[in-house]
Amino acid sequence: MGAVRTVSERVRVPETLFEAAGLASPLSRSALLPVRRSGSGTDLRGAPVSFGVLGSSSSGNCSVLKVGVGKNYRLVLIDAGLSPLRTRRLLGELGLDAGRIAAVLLTHLHRDHYKETWGNKLPSDAWFWVHRKHRSAAKKAGVLYRRTEVFDDEPFDVLGLRVESRLAPHDGMGSAVFRIDVMSGTGSGEGVGVAGAERVCSLGYATDLGCVPSEAEELVRGVEVLAIESNYCDRMQLESGRHAFLIDRIMQDGGHLSNEQCAEACARLEPRRAVVLLHLSRQCNEPKRALAYHAGAGYEAWAAPEVGPMGLMALDAEGGSSVTSSGGAMAAGRAASA
Numbered sequence: 001m002g003a004v005r006t007v008s009e010r011v012r013v014p015e016t017l018f019e020a021a022g023l024a025s026p027l028s029r030s031a032l033l034p035v036r037r038s039g040s041g042t043d044l045r046g047a048p049v050s051f052g053v054l055g056s057s058s059s060g061n062c063s064v065l066k067v068g069v070g071k072n073y074r075l076v077l078i079d080a081g082l083s084p085l086r087t088r089r090l091l092g093e094l095g096l097d098a099g100r101i102a103a104v105l106l107t108h109l110h111r112d113h114y115k116e117t118w119g120n121k122l123p124s125d126a127w128f129w130v131h132r133k134h135r136s137a138a139k140k141a142g143v144l145y146r147r148t149e150v151f152d153d154e155p156f157d158v159l160g161l162r163v164e165s166r167l168a169p170h171d172g173m174g175s176a177v178f179r180i181d182v183m184s185g186t187g188s189g190e191g192v193g194v195a196g197a198e199r200v201c202s203l204g205y206a207t208d209l210g211c212v213p214s215e216a217e218e219l220v221r222g223v224e225v226l227a228i229e230s231n232y233c234d235r236m237q238l239e240s241g242r243h244a245f246l247i248d249r250i251m252q253d254g255g256h257l258s259n260e261q262c263a264e265a266c267a268r269l270e271p272r273r274a275v276v277l278l279h280l281s282r283q284c285n286e287p288k289r290a291l292a293y294h295a296g297a298g299y300e301a302w303a304a305p306e307v308g309p310m311g312l313m314a315l316d317a318e319g320g321s322s323v324t325s326s327g328g329a330m331a332a333g334r335a336a337s338a
């Protein structure tokens with residue numbers, strides 16, 4: 001059965017028009033851009049949003065956004081690289097119900113980001129979102145046999161969140177970098193691009209990339225919370241005893257970000273409140289080592305646990321620690337920030 005498409009495409013106003021007109025940064029104008037909507041039709045615009053990591057390593061990656069409060073909440077997963085059973089258990093540890101998953105955004109189709117056992121384990125009204133360039137890999141993995149939306153550079157709407165992506169180089173297939181904007185409940189009409197709705201705060205999500213290309217940098221610069229890969233320590237990688245071919249593959253521009261490259265990227269991207277380090281290599285990295293690069297920075301830094309869950313972080317929290325419920329592995333993973 002082919003993918004069901006119920007979205008309406010609208011013409012996107014290029015961000016460069018805003019820049020050409022001398023308006024503020026694309027981030028602050030983003031509310032005005034029309035976007036297409038997801039098929040689920042649920043719009044929780046204006047509801048509080050929190051972010052957590054269920055697990056992040058070469059054995060499985062999955063993060064979660066909780067949109068809404070009380071009984072009226074839905075979940076968005078970023079990657080589904082843990083088994084459905086484990087994901088359900090880890091969500092349960094955060095008091096969240098896997099039956100509330102409304103969408104899964106896939107950065108790419110490597111096995112540590114999508115487990116084929118997810119096939120038909122999603123709730124019936126949930127949707128997968130895959131990058132246009134990952135369609136054939138997704139089809140092979142069975143993703144396109146169920147409700148699936150394909151995205152590219154056009155912004156799209158998930159539960160009233162505005163999502164935009166750019167592809168970064170990674171192992172030939174590329175990996176989707178996301179900016180997810182939480183929008184205000186003001187304004188009228190359908191979708192995120194309505195007049196009057198404003199960007200409240202944003203999450204940047206960048207994992208599995210050998211470098212941060214300028215388009216991806218522009219996309220996630222100045223977000224409130226930046227989740228970004230800090231895969232390996234250069235020295236540990238070079239002394240790991242791994243095959244030279246593997247070391248080369250990891251350290252090249254289409255591989256993974258080192259601690260140093262991650263810290264340099266964070267300095268350029270100027271996250272406003274917090275950085276969450278993703279995908280730390282078990283063999284070639286340590287949380288302390290990765291976090292040391294961010295000591296004294298003007299943001300909180302956390303190392304995501306290999307298997308979490310990391311406590312949920314309120315995206316729009318003002319001041320103080322942003323993690324509102326703690327996960328054991330996370331507790332020790334905070335850098336001594338400024």
Ligand SMILES: [Zn+2]
Nearest residue numbers: 058110112208
């Ligand atoms: Zn990975």
Ligand SMILES: [Zn+2]
Nearest residue numbers: 108110170208
């Ligand atoms: Zn990968």
